[in-house]
Amino acid sequence: xxKTILQGMAVGITxxxxxxxxxxxxxxxxxxxxxIGSINALTSSHRKNAIPFLIVFGIGMVGGxxxxxxxxxxFLTNFRTPTLMLFAGIxxxxxxxxxKETVRFANKKLQSKHYLIMTAALVLVAxxxxxxxxxxTGANLSIGDYLFLFFAGFIASTALVLPGISGALILxxxxxxxxxxxxxxxxxxPIVLTIGAGVILGVLLTSKLVHYLLEHYISETYAAMxxxxxxxxFAIFASLEGxxxxxxxxxxxxxxxxxxxxxxxxxx
Numbered sequence: 059x060x061k062t063i064l065q066g067m068a069v070g071i072t073x074x075x076x077x078x079x080x081x082x083x084x085x086x087x088x089x090x091x092x093x094i095g096s097i098n099a100l101t102s103s104h105r106k107n108a109i110p111f112l113i114v115f116g117i118g119m120v121g122g123x124x125x126x127x128x129x130x131x132x133f134l135t136n137f138r139t140p141t142l143m144l145f146a147g148i149x150x151x152x153x154x155x156x157x158k159e160t161v162r163f164a165n166k167k168l169q170s171k172h173y174l175i176m177t178a179a180l181v182l183v184a185x186x187x188x189x190x191x192x193x194x195t196g197a198n199l200s201i202g203d204y205l206f207l208f209f210a211g212f213i214a215s216t217a218l219v220l221p222g223i224s225g226a227l228i229l230x231x232x233x234x235x236x237x238x239x240x241x242x243x244x245x246x247x248p249i250v251l252t253i254g255a256g257v258i259l260g261v262l263l264t265s266k267l268v269h270y271l272l273e274h275y276i277s278e279t280y281a282a283m284x285x286x287x288x289x290x291x292f293a294i295f296a297s298l299e300g301x302x303x304x305x306x307x308x309x310x311x312x313x314x315x316x317x318x319x320x321x322x323x324x325x326x
Contacts, residue, residue, distance in 0.1 A: 065089045066118025071126040073225055086152050097265040139298055143310040146294045147317025164277040176285035183289025204252050210234045211256025219264040
């Protein structure tokens with residue numbers, strides 16, 4: 059149970075970081091397929107077997123999310139570049155593992171379709187960096203604004219299911235990230251519940267698609283994951299801010315190497 063709570067906390071923490079996907083972390087921790095299967099089971103006759111795991115995982119995720127809102131936001135505000143480079147190191151260190159898994163599921167030989175899927179997925183994530191959303195404020199929101207917030211939550215929920223896609227980044231692109239985090243801190247429940255409802259519905263629907271793909275097209279799905287995860291590196295670098303000092307560069311090198319070595323250790 060403690061292991062599941064800690065895994066949930068790790069996923070919850072990353073869900074607040076633009077450019078880092080919670081499902082990528084779930085894959086790194088080896089809990090991704092169980093999570094997808096359990097979410098998918100909620101709408102089937104096997105829900106009783108999935109609920110205990112999801113409750114424990116959800117407790118950890120909510121706790122990690124709450125901690126991250128305070129702690130990670132502090133580090134991103136005061137040490138943004140070294141913090142993002144830590145995540146970049148983790149992702150780079152994980153890529154050899156997911157690549158080997160993809161090759162294994164493709165019967166030891168990748169085909170042209172696998173490389174095409176990887177490229178398309180990478181371009182999809184990288185291209186999101188050029189999209190710009192409209193910022194909303196919490197004052198005087200209309201019904202249309204609440205519908206947009208629900209839609210934003212629905213789209214952002216893909217981060218819980220698709221590795222490489224960052225929910226926080228999607229909210230940033232759509233211009234509602236600052237509003238969402240501020241609403242959580244101030245307990246603005248109408249906004250929190252609207253976005254949350256979109257996230258829940260999106261997770262339930264998207265998990266069915268991913269579960270189907272893992273069942274019937276596993277090598278192609280893993281190829282897409284390689285592209286999505288690789289693309290998330292571009293998302294992180296696009297989130298870096300200018301004005302690098304020598305101290306910032308040195309700290310970033312250290313955190314990148316630390317993240318990379320941590321992943322090599324975990325993969326072993």
